[in-house]
Amino acid sequence: MTAERIFNFAAGPAALPEPVLVRAQAELLNWKGLGMSVMEVSHRGADFVAYAEQSELNFRSLLSIPDNYKVLFLPGGATLQFASVPLNLTQPGDSADYVLTGSWGKKAKSEAERYITVNVAADTAASSYTTIPPVAEWALSPDAKYVHYTPNETIHGVEFHDIPDVGDTPLVADMSSTILSRPLDIARFGVIYAGAQKNIGPAGLGIVIVRDDLLGHARRETPGIVDFKTMADSDSMWNTPPTFAWYLAGLVFDWLIEEGGVQAMEQRNSAKAAKLYACIDASDFYTNRVDVHCRSRMNVPFTLKDPSLDQRFLEESKAAGLANLKGHRMVGGMRASIYNAVPEAAVDALIGFMQDFEKRVG
Numbered sequence: 001m002t003a004e005r006i007f008n009f010a011a012g013p014a015a016l017p018e019p020v021l022v023r024a025q026a027e028l029l030n031w032k033g034l035g036m037s038v039m040e041v042s043h044r045g046a047d048f049v050a051y052a053e054q055s056e057l058n059f060r061s062l063l064s065i066p067d068n069y070k071v072l073f074l075p076g077g078a079t080l081q082f083a084s085v086p087l088n089l090t091q092p093g094d095s096a097d098y099v100l101t102g103s104w105g106k107k108a109k110s111e112a113e114r115y116i117t118v119n120v121a122a123d124t125a126a127s128s129y130t131t132i133p134p135v136a137e138w139a140l141s142p143d144a145k146y147v148h149y150t151p152n153e154t155i156h157g158v159e160f161h162d163i164p165d166v167g168d169t170p171l172v173a174d175m176s177s178t179i180l181s182r183p184l185d186i187a188r189f190g191v192i193y194a195g196a197q198k199n200i201g202p203a204g205l206g207i208v209i210v211r212d213d214l215l216g217h218a219r220r221e222t223p224g225i226v227d228f229k230t231m232a233d234s235d236s237m238w239n240t241p242p243t244f245a246w247y248l249a250g251l252v253f254d255w256l257i258e259e260g261g262v263q264a265m266e267q268r269n270s271a272k273a274a275k276l277y278a279c280i281d282a283s284d285f286y287t288n289r290v291d292v293h294c295r296s297r298m299n300v301p302f303t304l305k306d307p308s309l310d311q312r313f314l315e316e317s318k319a320a321g322l323a324n325l326k327g328h329r330m331v332g333g334m335r336a337s338i339y340n341a342v343p344e345a346a347v348d349a350l351i352g353f354m355q356d357f358e359k360r361v362g
Ligand SMILES: *Cc1c(COP(=O)(O)O)cnc(C)c1O
Pocket: 012, 076, 077, 078, 079, 080, 104, 150, 152, 153, 154, 174, 175, 176, 177, 195, 196, 197, 198, 203, 204
């Protein structure tokens, strides 16, 4: 690790792979020998179009995306998709099922309610979002146009480790904080979307993977930039796409391929998470309240036995080169986000610090 960089456990915008930043820096002034940066070239020029196409191919190969799915690179992060999904998949009067296992699912639901009737099929608010009920207990409705869920709840640290079986209703997933962290059976989904700033690249960019039979059914008033078909037909260049974010995402895909793809990421990520949860569970000083079967491999919230020590923990961890461990205000305590770009050495350093801190003040 470069001397002036520290371990970054931020939830998002989050750590990027250091080799990606080094390469972006090296290419910044003169991209592909053009004598200008990638930010300064036309998105319709041959160089950027070729780069964009290759980045999509790499993304498709990383996730083994079947040919009957389109991949879109869109502005607006994940939040725009909270509205795009109902605008593309429903007509006035329709309804959809939402499964709420944390705050992001709740936010997706509120946005959808501008357009449709939302049936809450499951809601774990009563557990303070620390569990996932079995699909057999979900109140799915037969006329739902889709079922929406959040495979990894970034704030509460709750992750589905299996894809729920909802029959023939299209399954829609907000994968912002778990995409590319492990292999994925894309064919089980109707729509997958993700904001980039956790596991893909810079904030602002969103990626949508949509099954092609779901294209072309948007409401009449759907803005073009939100209409999956309009964007698919124009290779995500109906407007000027966020080219620099797209470029950086492409560098992240190159890095992932070099590192062994999502299979290698899954191994690393499970090893990183297992160590950190083992450290928490071995102590009476640290606690993670999420049910073991649905603990997140990406976001690990934990509390200290005595919350009056939180500030000291944060100050001392920062001084030890471990940044952004403060938990979300809704949950309190700490949260270590350990996405693909956070190396195992960072987790080892965190565990070392936690054990030492407990010994000194616990
Ligand atoms: C971060 C996050 C979002 C919001 O992403 P934006 O890019 O800010 O729109 C939505 N859903 C999940 C699960 C997230 O982690």
